[in-house]
Amino acid sequence: MSQHSEETVRAEVRAWLAENWDPELRLTEWRTLLADSGWGCPTWPREWCGRGLPEPLAEAVREEFERAGAVGVAQGGGTALAAVTLLEHGSDEQKRALLRPILTGEHTWCQLFSEPGSGSDLAGLTTRADRDGDEYVVNGQKVWTTSAHHARYGMLLARTNWDVPKHQGITYFAIEMDQPGVEVRPLRQMNGHASFNEVFFTDARVAAANVIGEVDRGWTVALTTLAHERRMADGLRSLVRGARGEGPIFDEYRRELASVMEPYKWYPQRAGRADLVVKRAQETGRLADPAVRQAVARVLILARTAEWTAKRAKAARVLGRPPGPEGSLGKLAASHVARAAADAHALISGADALLCGPDSPMDGVIAEVLVSVPAVSIAGGTDEIQRNIIGERVLGLPKEPSDAGRPFREVARNVGS
Amino acid sequence: MQFGFSAEQEEFRGVLRRFLEERSPTAEVRRLMETPDGFDREVWKQACSDLGLSGIHLPEEYGGQGFGFVELGIALEESGRALLCAPFFASAVLAANAVLLGATEARRKEILPAIASGRTVATLALTEPDGRWEVPAIALTASPTSDGWRLDGTKSFVLDGHTADQIVVAARLPDTTGTDGISLFVVPGHAAGLDRALLPTLDATRKLARLVFSGVPAEPLGEPGTGADALERTLDLASIALASEMVGGAQKVLEQTTEYAKVRVQFGRPIGSFQAIKHRLAELLLEVELAKSAAYFAAEAAAADDPELPALASLANACCSDAYRNVASESIQIHGGVGFTWENDTHLYFKRARSSELLLGDPAAQRERMLAKWGIS
Ligand SMILES: Cc1cc2nc3c(=O)[nH]c(=O)nc-3n(C[C@H](O)[C@H](O)[C@H](O)COP(=O)(O)OP(=O)(O)OC[C@H]3O[C@@H](n4cnc5c(N)ncnc54)[C@H](O)[C@@H]3O)c2cc1C
Numbered sequence: 001m002s003q004h005s006e007e008t009v010r011a012e013v014r015a016w017l018a019e020n021w022d023p024e025l026r027l028t029e030w031r032t033l034l035a036d037s038g039w040g041c042p043t044w045p046r047e048w049c050g051r052g053l054p055e056p057l058a059e060a061v062r063e064e065f066e067r068a069g070a071v072g073v074a075q076g077g078g079t080a081l082a083a084v085t086l087l088e089h090g091s092d093e094q095k096r097a098l099l100r101p102i103l104t105g106e107h108t109w110c111q112l113f114s115e116p117g118s119g120s121d122l123a124g125l126t127t128r129a130d131r132d133g134d135e136y137v138v139n140g141q142k143v144w145t146t147s148a149h150h151a152r153y154g155m156l157l158a159r160t161n162w163d164v165p166k167h168q169g170i171t172y173f174a175i176e177m178d179q180p181g182v183e184v185r186p187l188r189q190m191n192g193h194a195s196f197n198e199v200f201f202t203d204a205r206v207a208a209a210n211v212i213g214e215v216d217r218g219w220t221v222a223l224t225t226l227a228h229e230r231r232m233a234d235g236l237r238s239l240v241r242g243a244r245g246e247g248p249i250f251d252e253y254r255r256e257l258a259s260v261m262e263p264y265k266w267y268p269q270r271a272g273r274a275d276l277v278v279k280r281a282q283e284t285g286r287l288a289d290p291a292v293r294q295a296v297a298r299v300l301i302l303a304r305t306a307e308w309t310a311k312r313a314k315a316a317r318v319l320g321r322p323p324g325p326e327g328s329l330g331k332l333a334a335s336h337v338a339r340a341a342a343d344a345h346a347l348i349s350g351a352d353a354l355l356c357g358p359d360s361p362m363d364g365v366i367a368e369v370l371v372s373v374p375a376v377s378i379a380g381g382t383d384e385i386q387r388n389i390i391g392e393r394v395l396g397l398p399k400e401p402s403d404a405g406r407p408f409r410e411v412a413r414n415v416g417s
Numbered sequence: 418m419q420f421g422f423s424a425e426q427e428e429f430r431g432v433l434r435r436f437l438e439e440r441s442p443t444a445e446v447r448r449l450m451e452t453p454d455g456f457d458r459e460v461w462k463q464a465c466s467d468l469g470l471s472g473i474h475l476p477e478e479y480g481g482q483g484f485g486f487v488e489l490g491i492a493l494e495e496s497g498r499a500l501l502c503a504p505f506f507a508s509a510v511l512a513a514n515a516v517l518l519g520a521t522e523a524r525r526k527e528i529l530p531a532i533a534s535g536r537t538v539a540t541l542a543l544t545e546p547d548g549r550w551e552v553p554a555i556a557l558t559a560s561p562t563s564d565g566w567r568l569d570g571t572k573s574f575v576l577d578g579h580t581a582d583q584i585v586v587a588a589r590l591p592d593t594t595g596t597d598g599i600s601l602f603v604v605p606g607h608a609a610g611l612d613r614a615l616l617p618t619l620d621a622t623r624k625l626a627r628l629v630f631s632g633v634p635a636e637p638l639g640e641p642g643t644g645a646d647a648l649e650r651t652l653d654l655a656s657i658a659l660a661s662e663m664v665g666g667a668q669k670v671l672e673q674t675t676e677y678a679k680v681r682v683q684f685g686r687p688i689g690s691f692q693a694i695k696h697r698l699a700e701l702l703l704e705v706e707l708a709k710s711a712a713y714f715a716a717e718a719a720a721a722d723d724p725e726l727p728a729l730a731s732l733a734n735a736c737c738s739d740a741y742r743n744v745a746s747e748s749i750q751i752h753g754g755v756g757f758t759w760e761n762d763t764h765l766y767f768k769r770a771r772s773s774e775l776l777l778g779d780p781a782a783q784r785e786r787m788l789a790k791w792g793i794s
Contacts, residue, residue: 301735384696387695391696392695
């Protein structure tokens with residue numbers, strides 16, 4: 001991109017912010033302006049709340065927002081997963097109805113994919129949706145559903161055809177969560193938080209107009225969501241930045257972070273906090289130990305090369321490629337970084353790493369790292385699944401024997417599902 | 418910082434790859450590695466005249482191509498991929514950088530054009546029998562004489578030291594320690610008082626020599642006693658260059674192993690369909706990609722003269738050393754019995770990986786140096 005157009009864009013966004021940004025506004029008022037102007041989602045198409053800018057220029061826009069201290073559009077699963085999936089597969093009507101409230105933060109979303117009987121083998125799901133007039137009736141159970149307890153909508157995968165191979169009978173719905181047939185029960189995690197839930201469907205209803213993409217063709221739509229999910233952690237890491245301003249809008253924004261974004265509070269810890277390794281090693285005096293120095297150095301090398309590799313993938317995407325299997329490389333790299341960082345933190349903190357109360361290092365952050373890191377290599381597709389994807393789609397290795405060709409009725413399933 | 422190559426750079430890579438596939442196939446590598454010289458002067462001269470291989474990053478005023486370190490990195494990646502048997506690293510990287518950074522203008526004009534054209538094969542003699550690639554470890558002494566200087570001491574692990582026409586020698590002035598008194602000299606390969614011996618080594622594709630200096634007359638490159646900074650920087654650039662070379666070899670051996678996993682059938686299916694193999698290859702790909710990022714980023718830092726360069730040089734070297742060694746040894750495992758044979762090419766990469774890992778300091782030492790350069794203590 002030429003220097004000239006980057007400067008033009010920067011000048012434009014600066015002028016727009018000078019004119020419009022006002023911490024006295026209500027949060028939704030401000031975000032409506034963002035959606036109208038397109039500055040909130042610069043890479044999105046002009047007709048859908050964006051400005052059609054390529055990624056490097058969007059980065060420049062974000063920098064200008066940060067410089068001005070302006071609040072952005074709502075973050076989380078709604079924007080990062082639902083909206084991008086709708087942009088790619090939704091009808092114009094659906095985009096008109098659903099995109100804006102996601103950006104303003106009025107609607108939050110959850111991802112109703114995993115089930116007790118099928119996680120990695122997502123296409124083996126057995127939650128059913130049966131047509132009834134203009135609606136579908138949904139029965140079944142989902143699990144590990146992050147943020148379901150306050151979501152307005154769910155991205156629901158359900159089986160609509162049992163007589164075709166498993167990938168060909170799944171439909172993708174936008175289902176309203178606030179209805180009698182949907183029951184959400186929180187699940188306590190090994191780190192003590194309860195950001196994910198079980199969701200039970202008993203004759204729940206979803207309008208046929210809320211099918212995203214085509215009936216029975218939901219797998220393709222799901223792949224879009226999954227590809228974006230592998231890259232989502234990056235965005236969440238920088239969330240808390242920028243929540244420190246003064247004015248009514250920031251009070252609202254902080255309330256949003258404390259409620260809607262609460263489930264993501266421990267996400268930086270699950271990534272291992274490689275950023276704290278050097279600081280901790282210095283403040284504990286452990287850097288004199290050569291074993292600690294080697295561990296610290298390894299974390300730094302992993303973290304930086306993972307960051308550069310993500311930037312290389314991003315640079316390749318700018319050339320027009322959609323998010324593809326390189327997201328799997330990034331996700332796998334993130335697992336390595338997280339584990340190496342957690343191991344280094346344990347080594348650095350020594351016996352203090354045993355504590356998790358008020359006496360624990362950094363107010364419990366280190367303890368939270370140690371018990372949160374195992375999530376990284378499971379959530380959003382396990383490391384094993386990423387290795388399969390890399391092996392088969394990047395390296396072109398032959399697939400394993402599979403059940404994908406048989407009608408789903410005949411496929412072996414877990415007992416009880 | 419730029420995270421992709423330009424169309425011109427990709428084109429440059431393509432030209433080099435075609436040349437090397439033609440002139441340095443493994444049959445040729447195997448032939449040359451059995452010879453004492455370890456390279457073919459004619460092919461090397463042609464690579465220098467046709468492709469400018471030996472002067473890629475040297476400024477045009479010294480007969481070079483005037484490109485930067487990114488292009489040099491690309492060329493090294495390709496030479497590593499081809500296991501090129503040639504004095505590329507010794508002459509174009511070690512000696513040329515030492516001269517570029519440590520010589521007077523007159524000396525540069527005198528020495529560099531011949532290196533760039535491939536007429537002269539040069540090298541840098543730095544390490545001594547203790548094997549430490551560190552400036553303070555230099556013990557060979559340079560003493561003033563009535564009409565110049567004389568060198569006394571022993572250099573070891575000198576790349577292409579037994580064949581080089583010109584040898585840049587790192588020496589120290591009498592009664593100095595540490596980085597004080599470090600001086601660069603140049604000595605012709607056939608100088609009187611210089612005894613050169615090829616060292617038998619594990620990796621036959623990279624020739625190393627021991628050089629014993631007994632009162633060898635030598636000409637200073639720059640002001641004697643002031644060479645430490647130039648040498649440090651030469652070592653940083655060498656670490657990055659070697660990282661590029663290693664990443665090229667790692668990528669190639671991974672490709673070959675992946676192909677093998679697709680065609681080798683056991684238990685009625687290709688071994689690459691077994692997760693034990695597939696997952697290992699996926700992890701190796703990740704490791705190679707991370708290593709590439711390190712090598713590319715460090716090469717960009719060199720091109721931009723980034724203040725972080727010394728730390729990034731060690732980072733890239735440590736990261737690429739670990740990746741190459743790991744990929745090469747896993748590749749032998751994935752090949753099974755045939756991987757342990759002389760005839761299969763995998764061991765050539767395995768040995769190159771080991772020799773590279775230890776050439777400029779082992780990965781643990783590089784990591785330690787990285788922390789020190791970042792001031793993390
Ligand atoms: C913090 C967190 C948040 C989550 N949030 C959500 C959410 O919001 N929405 C949602 O839908 N889901 C969510 N999940 C669920 C997550 O996507 C699944 O847990 C994950 O895909 C694994 O599925 P599973 O738990 O059924 O494990 P399984 O699939 O049963 O896997 C068990 C083990 O078998 C291995 N395995 C499975 N198949 C293969 C194979 N083919 N080859 C090799 N090994 C294999 C796995 O790698 C794993 O080690 C979340 C999970 C976590 C931990």
